[in-house]
Amino acid sequence: MPSPRLVRSLAALVLGLAPGCGDRAPAPAPPAGGAPTWSAARDEGPSGGVLIDLRADAPCRVHLRVLGAPEGPSQQTPRLLAAGEAARLWVSARVEPTPSKATSVAASDAMAGRTEAWVSTLAYGWEDDVSAKRVHVIGARPGRGRTLGSWTVAPSPLPVTLPYERDLELASTAIADGGGELLLEGRESGSRVRGPWDAAAGDRVTLLRLLVRLERMGP
Secondary structure (H helix, E strand, O other), rough: OHHHHHHHHHHHHHHHHOOOOOOOOOOOOOOOOOEEEEHHHHHOOHHHOEEEEEEOOOOOOEEEEEEEEEEEEEEOOOOOEOOOOOOEEEEEEEEEOOEOOOOOOOOOHHHHOOOOOEEEEEEEOOOOOOOOEEEEEEOOOOOOOEEEEEOOOOOOOOEEEOOOOOEEEEEEEEEEOOOOOOOOOOOOOOOOEEEEOHHHHOOEEEEEEEEEEEEOOOO
């Protein structure tokens, strides 16, 4: 026969498992909801650009803005996405490899002796809606200007979480006026130009950046 101690232990275990008897373990938390995602589309974007699929898990606004332009930042009207809605965004970036003889620089650049015109273009928009093309003319001192290239993001073909309220860089271009060995380093977390330049001697680097940011609406 089982010992009295074993019988008492089994009885306590049964009572502990019975509904409504004794203290019960807390119910498991419900699984977390989804999250917005982004992924690369299979098709090629306009002018060899990148196509990106965005999917919202809750109502949100998608903000697109360009930073670094001499005339100041620019922003497109936010795109509204409903919960579960997907939209396709296209992005392209390029800089002309040689100075433009048909384009005039801004008056402020001309007064500073930066009379050589270099052209950078950031184009972006929604496949089914509004698009924008930002053409920026950057002045440089004759013989001192050069392009450092352009960069566009290369998202995963599989959906990856895209956090709310955080900037993600989609494209960048860079044009240098003077300086040493410079390199455009494109990064989703924020592009930068690496290498030496002397601002006191008149050197300048113009880094243009296209950012996307998701703003969640409601609770």
